[in-house]
Amino acid sequence: MIVHKYLDIPPTEDAPGVLRRVVIGPDEGAPRFIMRVFHVEPGCSTPFHSHWWEHEVFVLEGDGVVKSREDESKIGEGMVVFIAPNEEHCFTNTGNGVLRFICVIPLS
Amino acid sequence: MIVHKYLDIPPTEDAPGVLRRVVIGPDEGAPRFIMRVFHVEPGCSTPFHSHWWEHEVFVLEGDGVVKSREDESKIGEGMVVFIAPNEEHCFTNTGNGVLRFICVIPLS
Numbered sequence: 001m002i003v004h005k006y007l008d009i010p011p012t013e014d015a016p017g018v019l020r021r022v023v024i025g026p027d028e029g030a031p032r033f034i035m036r037v038f039h040v041e042p043g044c045s046t047p048f049h050s051h052w053w054e055h056e057v058f059v060l061e062g063d064g065v066v067k068s069r070e071d072e073s074k075i076g077e078g079m080v081v082f083i084a085p086n087e088e089h090c091f092t093n094t095g096n097g098v099l100r101f102i103c104v105i106p107l108s
Numbered sequence: 109m110i111v112h113k114y115l116d117i118p119p120t121e122d123a124p125g126v127l128r129r130v131v132i133g134p135d136e137g138a139p140r141f142i143m144r145v146f147h148v149e150p151g152c153s154t155p156f157h158s159h160w161w162e163h164e165v166f167v168l169e170g171d172g173v174v175k176s177r178e179d180e181s182k183i184g185e186g187m188v189v190f191i192a193p194n195e196e197h198c199f200t201n202t203g204n205g206v207l208r209f210i211c212v213i214p215l216s
Binding site: 001004005028029030031034035037056060066068075078079080082083085089102104106 | 109110111112113114115131132136137138139140141142143145162164166168174176179181183186187188189190191192193195197210212214
């Protein structure tokens with residue numbers, strides 16, 4: 001088994017104000033899916049896009065919205081979001097503090 | 109897309125003092141893996157067992173230990189745990205408050 005603090009993983013900047021950490025992935029031996037943690041700064045957003053894989057999201061902290069082509073929902077601590085494969089989406093921080101969420105995706 | 113509060117999902121009691129919620133699963137259309145959230149009461153523990161599937165865990169709150177046959181580690185908020193397929197393990201709450209963690213597994 002492998003145990004570590006997620007903040008010890010170096011982040012990559014996916015977009016302005018959007019940091020992504022792969023906290024459990026191929027380096028840990030994950031065979032099927034990987035866990036990432038995102039930090040989104042106030043006013044910043046992940047890109048509006050779609051892809052073949054789903055997202056399973058748990059919001060750790062902050063206030064934001066998640067948008068699809070047809071829909072928009074407020075999100076906050078303790079909320080979960082399922083984005084189906086090929087569904088367009090983005091996550092935007094609408095609050096004053098960081099928006100932090102876990103996002104699990106299949107291993108490509 | 110589906111958005112809800114994880115606490116709105118009714119829990120099942122897996123063991124004394126151990127509540128499990130499937131917060132994203134087949135009901136939401138998850139095709140490959142499912143997200144669960146566990147609440148473990150002080151002094152309580154998930155069973156020491158193994159199975160073919162891996163665990164990808166994120167600790168939300170509390171203090172505990174995760175044990176395997178060879179190893180034992182303290183866990184707390186912001187720590188992640190990878191349990192490989194077929195590795196024996198259990199999670200025990202050693203603190204005074206609830207131990208809460210996310211645990212993602214493949215869909216069987």
